[in-house]
Amino acid sequence: MSRHKELRDRGTVRNVGRRDDAPADHSQFLRLLFDNGPLPMWVYDPDTLRFLAVNQAAVDQYGYAREEFLAMRVSDIRTPDAVPQLLADIAARRPGLRRTAERRHMCKDGRVITVGVTSQVVEFAGRTAVLVVAHDITEEVNAAALRSRLAAIVESSDDAIISATLDGVITSWNAGAEWMYGYTAADMLGRSVAVLAAPDRRDEITSILERLARGDRIDHLETVRIRRDGTRFDVSLAISPVRDRTGRIVGVSTIARDITARKQTEREVHALNRALEERVRERTKELDAANQELEAFTYTVAHDLRSPLITIDGFSRILLEDHGPALDEDARHCLDQVVKGTRHMNALITDLLAFSRLSRQALCTQTVPPADVARRVMAELMQSAGERCVEFRVGDLPTCQADPMLLEQVFVNLLSNALKFTRACDRAVIEVGCGGSDDAAYATYFVKDNGTGFDMRYVDKLFHVFQRLHRAEEYEGTGVGLAIVQRIVCRHGGTAWAEGTPGLGAIIFFTLPKADGA
Amino acid sequence: MNADSVEILLVEDNASHAEMTIRALRKQHISDRIRVMRDGAEAVAFLFDGGLDAQPTPRVVMLDLKLPKVDGIEVLRRIKSNPRTQNISVVVLTSSHNDHDLRACYVLGVNSYVVKPVDFQQFSEAVGTLGRYWLLLNRCPD
Numbered sequence: 001m002s003r004h005k006e007l008r009d010r011g012t013v014r015n016v017g018r019r020d021d022a023p024a025d026h027s028q029f030l031r032l033l034f035d036n037g038p039l040p041m042w043v044y045d046p047d048t049l050r051f052l053a054v055n056q057a058a059v060d061q062y063g064y065a066r067e068e069f070l071a072m073r074v075s076d077i078r079t080p081d082a083v084p085q086l087l088a089d090i091a092a093r094r095p096g097l098r099r100t101a102e103r104r105h106m107c108k109d110g111r112v113i114t115v116g117v118t119s120q121v122v123e124f125a126g127r128t129a130v131l132v133v134a135h136d137i138t139e140e141v142n143a144a145a146l147r148s149r150l151a152a153i154v155e156s157s158d159d160a161i162i163s164a165t166l167d168g169v170i171t172s173w174n175a176g177a178e179w180m181y182g183y184t185a186a187d188m189l190g191r192s193v194a195v196l197a198a199p200d201r202r203d204e205i206t207s208i209l210e211r212l213a214r215g216d217r218i219d220h221l222e223t224v225r226i227r228r229d230g231t232r233f234d235v236s237l238a239i240s241p242v243r244d245r246t247g248r249i250v251g252v253s254t255i256a257r258d259i260t261a262r263k264q265t266e267r268e269v270h271a272l273n274r275a276l277e278e279r280v281r282e283r284t285k286e287l288d289a290a291n292q293e294l295e296a297f298t299y300t301v302a303h304d305l306r307s308p309l310i311t312i313d314g315f316s317r318i319l320l321e322d323h324g325p326a327l328d329e330d331a332r333h334c335l336d337q338v339v340k341g342t343r344h345m346n347a348l349i350t351d352l353l354a355f356s357r358l359s360r361q362a363l364c365t366q367t368v369p370p371a372d373v374a375r376r377v378m379a380e381l382m383q384s385a386g387e388r389c390v391e392f393r394v395g396d397l398p399t400c401q402a403d404p405m406l407l408e409q410v411f412v413n414l415l416s417n418a419l420k421f422t423r424a425c426d427r428a429v430i431e432v433g434c435g436g437s438d439d440a441a442y443a444t445y446f447v448k449d450n451g452t453g454f455d456m457r458y459v460d461k462l463f464h465v466f467q468r469l470h471r472a473e474e475y476e477g478t479g480v481g482l483a484i485v486q487r488i489v490c491r492h493g494g495t496a497w498a499e500g501t502p503g504l505g506a507i508i509f510f511t512l513p514k515a516d517g518a
Numbered sequence: 519m520n521a522d523s524v525e526i527l528l529v530e531d532n533a534s535h536a537e538m539t540i541r542a543l544r545k546q547h548i549s550d551r552i553r554v555m556r557d558g559a560e561a562v563a564f565l566f567d568g569g570l571d572a573q574p575t576p577r578v579v580m581l582d583l584k585l586p587k588v589d590g591i592e593v594l595r596r597i598k599s600n601p602r603t604q605n606i607s608v609v610v611l612t613s614s615h616n617d618h619d620l621r622a623c624y625v626l627g628v629n630s631y632v633v634k635p636v637d638f639q640q641f642s643e644a645v646g647t648l649g650r651y652w653l654l655l656n657r658c659p660d
Contacts, residue, residue, distance in 0.1 A: 307532055310638075314535075318538070318638070
């Protein structure tokens, strides 16, 4: 079929409403224009919505072959939600009406594009049809949307966002900048950024621009800027180079954040810290002075209270030894009481000094096996215990991290108490064990006896200095032993407590830090 | 008893303690050539200010530390820093134990440091032991 015949069969596009008798070559010219035009074009039947003709540009744009198009309706290239609009447009058609609109079309691969369409009612192959020219404007629309989104972000930011040329002339100025610096965009466009720098920091701007021109970015530069009213404020700047399409650096963009409040807080925190340190130093000095005073005091107490005791004991003994025969039984008894009182007083002073020394003495901790310490202490105590029937049990104890001298003192005090309070038992049972708590860092140990025990009502008194639950003639002692145990345990970060039942015995618990890997 | 014949110089401000010490020394027949100084200044004067004629060098000084005027540590320092007196055995007899004092005394060259026992029996034994050791057993260069 000749080209001419094909065109004639498929009809020619003719503008409806214009009564002209254009010659056949004019029609051919129009047909060439239609087929080869760079914009997608098609003709459809407004009654059936069927495509009557499509050009090559439409085939390229939408991805359907010409045959596919001619089997489709125009509604097929619309997104489903846009079909009612299409039908309304068609219903409103009038001869000669030409309309231009922005529409969303769907390509064969599902891609949705935005097109500007111009449609016009025409006569085609002897009947009324619609000619559509569609121009893909997707990229322009997207770019415009992106631009307006970015502009909205820039405008709504609290940060001052400013752009400038490489020589520092301001080219954009957002609302944040107006609010921060006090100048409007009209004030600042075309002026130099140098007006924003504090007078003593003008050089900084020059060096920043030089660095940016080399392609550097500057993040979090903290500096000082100046407002229109002359007040200075602290800012944190992020500055990046702006490049044109060829990658050449043509300007800078600066985001400035007002950090005056943060800087002020930092200064306050700093000042508070300094004040606090100063106060700690003062208090430490006071504490040192108080400690020195206390040391001097205990020394004095120890020396001056002991001195008269030496005299009292000395002369009582001299009296008994040198003049014994001249004294009767009652006089000797009285002197014995004086000597006893002296000894007790001396024990009190010794224990009190030991107790007060505990707070000042430095801890020298190491890994210690408490079971060994307990056995050694018990062996020593038994040597001076006389003929006693004592069953002594030591459990499998975990090692602890403690000062060995002080741990020994703990066992001396606890085991001598246990021996003392089981004195009346036919068969004393003293047990050193562990358990009662599953703390990961601390081990719980106990010393248990079957002696006189105590009433739990008085348990609070047990660990206080000079507090005793027994009369002096029943059980000798100064009432410092358990207080020393508690002080030692406390200094290791542990705790001590007691349980007891009158007549059945007592159990003293204490915790100490476990040795590493114990 | 003249200054030269003093064997034991007892520097003790507590008269009762001095008397007890003297009784213990006499009772155990260690010495009765004892001279008591009641404070540190008196002891220093006795040892150093008698002029060329009297330069007493007792064999033992029993020295309390807490003394009026010049304290025991100063007396010890004077004795041990003078070539004439540095060989005199100095025994510190103090009422209480104090680590600081103990270290200071040893730095100065004390010969012995003893805390007075409160129990008189122990006190008496301690004084007797010290007297016997430093007067009868110990030998010093002349």
